[in-house]
Amino acid sequence: MHHLDEYTKEGDLKNLAQRELANGRIKDPMDKLRLQCFSHGAAGIVGLARAFRVMDNDGSQTLSLEEFKKGIINIGLDIDNDDIEDIFQRFDIDGNGTINMNEFLVQLRPPMNASRLDSMIKAFKKLDKNDDGLITITDLKKAYSVGNNPKYRSGELSESDLLITFVKNFEAGAPNPDGLISKDDFINYYATISASIDNDAYFDLVMRRAYNL
Known part of the structure; x- marks a missing residue:
């Protein structure tokens, strides 16, 4: 499964x-x-x-x-x-x-087709309320859904645990994280996720489920 x-x-x-x-x-x-x-x-x-x-x-x-x-x-x-x-x-x-x-x-970053990039941009724009090309960690936490994570469903990890782990991906390499995520950060992250998923429709579904698109 x-x-x-x-x-x-x-x-x-x-x-x-x-x-x-x-x-x-x-x-x-x-x-x-x-x-x-x-x-x-x-x-x-x-x-x-x-x-x-x-x-x-x-x-x-x-x-x-x-x-x-x-x-x-x-x-x-x-x-x-x-x-x-x-x-x-x-x-x-x-x-x-x-x-x-x-x-x-x-x-x-690995190559992506236009449909996958479009899914990423749609998710980012949903979070970028003021259209300034930046979202906050708080924005990300509010919008991102952990409901499909197997460790959440099994009770092994809480929503808070998973959100902390997720956010750390965007603070990597920053000695003093500023709490801001650029569109490039967001695309760089999901370009890697994209490389792990062969099917375009499956990737689109992952993005839709994660951000309720």
Whole structure:
């Protein structure tokens, strides 16, 4: 029986990523980095994005090689130095020693079709009442439903326990969480969940059930 919830699917993806990394057959550095993020669950790419934003002091949305390395190391991703430099060079197209943070993150997160992205945006817009591109942790807690989680249904975990765990995904990589979640954070999280679900209709149903769309 398939559980209609993202927690089970996320766990499956983490296990798959760990097995893929362990077998040593993945050679492309970008694929290795993506799997490293998956092995940390849905918080992996969100955490990396937040770690990069912390270092973007001037708001330029660019990263030097040193900052790029620091972000990857700070959240505990196991990528060797040569692979990090290889990835950086791919994105430093003009050779000026910096890369565009957002362009890199869009390529890092797994590909999604338009219908899945639309489901994510609909859910985010439902929460973003004032249309400023940000939602609060409180907004998320109020709108998100844990009713389909098997551990909630079995009584193993309370609604509060599950909400705390869920919210931590969006605070990953932030030394001083500000209680705000951007649309990119939201999409980065659900892009990982999306990668764990093969069927478009199933993914749409997960989103509808989670946010009562």
